[in-house]
Amino acid sequence: MNPIRQDFPAFDRLDRPLHFLDNAATSQICRPALEALVRFETDDRSNVKRGVYARAERASVAFDDARKAAMEFLNAPSPEEIVFTSGATLGLNTAAHILQDRLKPGDVILVSLLEHHSNLVPWQLAAERRGASLRAIPVTDGGRLDLERLDELADRVKIVAVTHASNVTGAITDVARLRAFCDATGALLVLDGAQRAAHGPLDVQALGCDLYAFSGHKCFGPTGIGVLWGRYDLLDSAPPFLGGGEMIRRVSIERSTFAPPPHRYEAGTPPIGGAIALGAALAWSMAQDWDRLGAQERELAGRMLDGLASLPGCRIYGDTGTQQRIGVVSFELEDVHAHDVCQLLDSDHGVMLRGGHHCAQPLMERFDTVATVRASLAPYNDGADVDALLNGLEAVRRKLA
Amino acid sequence: MNPIRQDFPAFDRLDRPLHFLDNAATSQICRPALEALVRFETDDRSNVKRGVYARAERASVAFDDARKAAMEFLNAPSPEEIVFTSGATLGLNTAAHILQDRLKPGDVILVSLLEHHSNLVPWQLAAERRGASLRAIPVTDGGRLDLERLDELADRVKIVAVTHASNVTGAITDVARLRAFCDATGALLVLDGAQRAAHGPLDVQALGCDLYAFSGHKCFGPTGIGVLWGRYDLLDSAPPFLGGGEMIRRVSIERSTFAPPPHRYEAGTPPIGGAIALGAALAWSMAQDWDRLGAQERELAGRMLDGLASLPGCRIYGDTGTQQRIGVVSFELEDVHAHDVCQLLDSDHGVMLRGGHHCAQPLMERFDTVATVRASLAPYNDGADVDALLNGLEAVRRKLA
């Protein structure tokens, strides 16, 4: 058994095997995160910001520490650039709000066919408000951004908003190439880190992006919390998005003035328990040996890809190599519906997978399909999970194909 | 000791007294809510909507059940009218978004001087976008909406957005009077239920409001979750607010079509653990005897108000009666700063209070002050809490005044 499982309460007591391969949808929560959440709720529960009693003081300090943990995880220059959101989706909506005033009618937001709906719809709504439009970077047969085509797409591009890693094909984006494009065109670069954040600490300064969003529940934290990082000058350049308590400086009935970032974008009582637990999850992640975990993930992904490739009638979507990818693999079994695969793998083999369009309909269309089966790896997975998957698929194929 | 404390983990093991009187800022979490949260994170952790494996099925069923619990708590006609948000603030921002297209330049949103910033700023932002403006119902010396003045404020009012109960004076709003006003003027009625929801189940149909928002963390649930209820036809009449996964019907790069309510307003992975825990908290609330708890609260509030009234140099803001109010009381000690009061009551007497403007600056101005001390009651408070408060205030007065 993978010893890292001891850090995950999901594996504590089980009456049946938990071959959890739906990590791209949500990961399991790590023990430090759950413990931090319970500790907050039991010992420190109180509102943050301006409670002067000791209980509130502890909660506020823990909340500030969580912001610092996020800063360290992203290697952001300052905690003031860390905005807590309810998840990647709100983060990306906030990003679109922050940048939308830079768009003039006719301007273009460059997205890609790989994008999750959460990194498409906010930009569509912003584009509609400003008379701008979206243009998509095409995707290769290998499920990667076709960056060869980048230069022909440059006209009037003001914002580039793409995923850092695909939740369908696992492809990791060549950010350096996009950074160069943005340097040449003056566009701003927004990365959707929802998938990438589960695979170890990041360096937004080295990446050279302008805004970066991710969700806690995909990187071993709780649901309902996420982070938007942004360059301070960008955060400071925009009007507020949501209005309410804590984001103001001065309120009268007629008008209000607003707090500086990050508070300007944190209206109302924040998800305090969620933020504190996310901080603990990020600290857990930063304490891991990601060289080893990355090698483990590549090994398991390779075993999975090889096994799938030798399964009759199995079509893999995207690259079959193990480099420049995360352990997310999509495939289809000929003549077997994705949901039938998923249901049987769970009920008969204890393997949890996702079937569907994975909130990436433009990519499904690109691949001329409607739904794939997806298996996705986390540090607690091991060879037994992959074997159960492959054996299960073989059994399903015999039963249904 | 108040036996209801057994339902609250905050009181399980304490090395010093926990006279928690900051319930209007956030309540303690009840045991069923914390247990539901831990159970989800341990046994059912997975994403909801379309995971077909049993673990995801359990999570989805629990999430749907939470929506039903919210429906019952509010006596809403259908679960489709229940939108999960990250809190009252996002709920009120969503409400403002849903209604803003009804505003023409020159139209008026009627708010009040009692409002929390979270029920002011979203309307200011919406008004600004539409060329509309805000007008405020004045407040009596007793800290209540001055509804006698309502008729003179009617011109061009399209939306009435007021608090159901004040987080500063504790006044409960006469909703029937507002409903009649809206019937006469055709305005829509939005209630901010952030405070009221902590005091037992509601009946939005009997209230006759059109939209209603509250936060989980103030009514014994976790942070990071809230509910916006809205009449289905209103929810269905507006475009989406946040964009992302789960709120769509069909997405292409150029355009998207959107899901019906409530999903249209729930972009991205929702706060699943938070919603499930909130459902448990609302079920706990619905199982209580609120006749008894209401009587207990009035008795304690009366004791507090009487004690404060007899404390030399103590000024109470708002009504000193115990009818048509929740157990929220604001006051000031002459010549002693609110934060000094709060700090000393905590360190020397174990009493937790809030000092400040309570996110209600227009009301502070109305009362010609900058900060008050606030004590607020929950079902787990008892006479010992009130006595500790009153004795502590007497001691502080002697020490500092």
Place this chain on the structure above:
Amino acid sequence: MNDALYDQAIIAEARSKTGAGRLDAPTVTAECDNPLCGDRITVDLAVQDGAISDLAHKTRGCLLTQASASLLARYAKGGDVAAARELRAAIDAFVKGQDDERFAILTPVRNAKSRWDCVTLPFQALADALADLEKRG
């Protein structure tokens, strides 16, 4: 919990492909999507004198949807329109626990709430077709 979901009865019903195909000259046609998984069913009805004289369905979907589409064809084809109108509500009541001999092979679906839409989809398409027919008067 869903152990019996793929028992032989359901698989056999799906494979029977009862009513699979299209009609040449349908009186009315309805298409219905399950937006979450991309499944799609097209139902053609030939209606004469208040009866469904012929029915065909083209189904892209999982085994449960296919089995359900076969059942749809079995029960709606040849029956009268009034009876067919009841079927949408009947399958809904069935998955929620109401006994109904006609759908007995789908009993395991009751425990798999995420799959309820899979079995109701064909009946929704039928309902849509009948609603369309009625609108035309």
Place this chain on the structure above:
Amino acid sequence: MNDALYDQAIIAEARSKTGAGRLDAPTVTAECDNPLCGDRITVDLAVQDGAISDLAHKTRGCLLTQASASLLARYAKGGDVAAARELRAAIDAFVKGQDDERFAILTPVRNAKSRWDCVTLPFQALADALADLEKRG
């Protein structure tokens, strides 16, 4: 944890009201708000030949802010501008743990992070005033 926050030394320093009031003809004035609690301090400086020849403050605030404002008057008044420029950073370092005799009576504030702004507010006002002075050249 904050037990000593209201010890006699702090209370006495606050009550001393050292430097409380306004100047008739200040060289420069700065007003600083703590938006979260509504506290407000106005600092008047009279500056001559690179020295702060006089200083007064009008303080609406808690005891901690008042004690800190008294300390401000003690240390800035009569000193030279260059030394006064260091004070804002010094109080900040002090609350974060750096030893500094001048602020010793404020030591209990270190454990009360929510109150740090209370004691730095007067020094922020001083810094704002000096920055304004510098801008004028």
